[in-house]
Amino acid sequence: MIETIRAAFVIARRDFTAIIFSKSFFFFLLGPLFPIGIAIAAGNLGSQVSQDIDTSIIGVALSPEEAEKLLATRTRLADSLGSKSLPELVILDDIPAQEADIVAKLDSTKSLAAILSGTLAGPVLTGSPRDVNLWQGKMALLAETALSQPTAVEIETRYIRQTGSSSDRNQMLTAQGGQAILILLTMILAGMVLSNLVEEKTNKIIEILAAAIPMDAIFLGKLFAMLGMALVGIAVWSTAGLSLSLLVGVNWGALAAPAVGWPLFCVLMILYFSMAYLLLGSLFLGIGAMATTVREVQTLSMPVTMGQLLVFFLAYYAITKLGEPVEWFAVLFPFSSPFAMIARAAQMDNIWQHGLALLWQVVFTMIIIRFSVMLFRRNVMKSGQSARKKSLFARVTGK
Structure with a gap:
């Protein structure tokens, strides 16, 4: 076992050094700029569409006469200002009396962003800081118009940490963002494992290595070398993105904190990316063991890529379930497990489950590597003129 680890380290160091110090690696680092630019443009468009569609709902806990007057004022102003510029108002039948009752009402009623209580002359707006700051000015305008008085109405604000609605919604957005980053990085970077193996098979380098080093060590070394290269690329991209965000003044405080906290969430992002990369990379090693030409590589890798998208859609769908x-099922299925577990990290604060999930993913990765080694020994180590003429099915089954 120790000899295998030492041999794997030698292979990893060889591949890692060859890739990092090559001229093509610089252009590889520039490659994601294009999809990132497209993603930013699509994100801005999507946020605008979401803003147009999603209107906050504010509960009105005033007397029946004042509530009806405020609702009629909102209808009149919506004709001139536009309905999307004003929050939706819902009159509460059971008016909460105490501040604690208002907080409980917000937590139990998931659709409400805030509650307006008190009177029109002295209104009180209670909700999360984001929602209160967003609608405080508009609610003051509605109250002033409803009272038909020239003096300004001062709205008293009461902040609670987060409403039940905003907490669930924001953590779900964090889960979706984590999954999207994982699948994007995995699909961009994992394919290099396949191209590297096929290139060395074509040059017969892999057969020379196999004569001196156990195949398990070669595959492990190649996997971890490519993982190291991927982490270097991610570190460069993250540094550039963080520097750019500081220059433009991005408000990081507006991001919704995951349930496990940002430090642990970032660590889990790295760990789950590593496992998603190793799982997909080990599968690509098996494909590389079966393929003898670049055309076969493309034929075999396409179903895997499409399958990876289906796995991502499964984990994405399971966020709300x-x-x-x-x-x-998404948690236990190895290929969707990293994506489903990072969503759990954003929405659930129990940590022990992540240790079990990572252990399960490591075990399944080793199983795939062993299977890939078996395929390689059948298809490459026994290669020859007769083996090259075998059908793809025969190479998979070893017959």
């Missing part, structure tokens, strides 16, 4: 059978 915590604890349900479909979500447990």
Whole structure:
């Protein structure tokens, strides 16, 4: 076992050094700029569409006469200002009396962003800081117009940490963002494992290495060398993105904190990316063991890529199904497990489950590597003129 680890380290160091110090690696680092630019443009468009569609709902806990007057004022102003520029108002039947009752009402009613209580002359707006700051001015305008008085109405604000609606919504957005980053990085970077193996098979380098080093060590070394290269690329991209965000003044405080906290969430992002990369990379090694030409590589890798998208869609769908059978399936299925677990990290604060998930993913990665080694020994180590003429099915089954 120790000899295998030492041999794997030698292979990893050889491949890592050859890739990092090559001229093509610089252009590889520039490659994601194009999809990132497209993603930023699409994100801005999507946020605008979301802003146009998603209107906050504010509960009105005033007397029946004042509530009706405020609702009629909102209808009149919507004709001139536009309905999307004003929040939706819902009159609450059971008016909460105490501040604690208002907080409980916000937590129990998931659709409400804030609650307006008190009187029109002395209104009180209670909600999360984001929602209160967003609608405080508009609610003051509605109150002034409803009272038909020239003096300004001062709205008293009461902040709660987060409403039930905003907490669930924001953590779900964090889960979606984490999954999107994982799948984007995995699909960009994992394919290099396949191209590297096929290139060395074509040059017969892999057969020379196999004569001196155990195949398990070669595959492990190649996997971790490519993972190291991927982490270097991510570090460069993250540094550039962070520097750019500081220059433009991005408000990081507006980001919704995940349930496990940002430090642990970032660590889990790195760990789950590593496992997603190793799982897909080990599968690509098996494909490389079966393929003898670049055309076969393209033929075999396309179903895997499409399957990876289906796996991502499964994990993405399961975000809102915590604890349900479909979500447990996404957690237990090895290829979707990293994506489903990072969503859990954003929405659930229990940490022990991540240790079990990572252990399960490591075990399954080793199983795939062993299977890939078996395929390689059948197809490459016994290669020859007769073996080259075998069909793809025969190479997979070893017959």
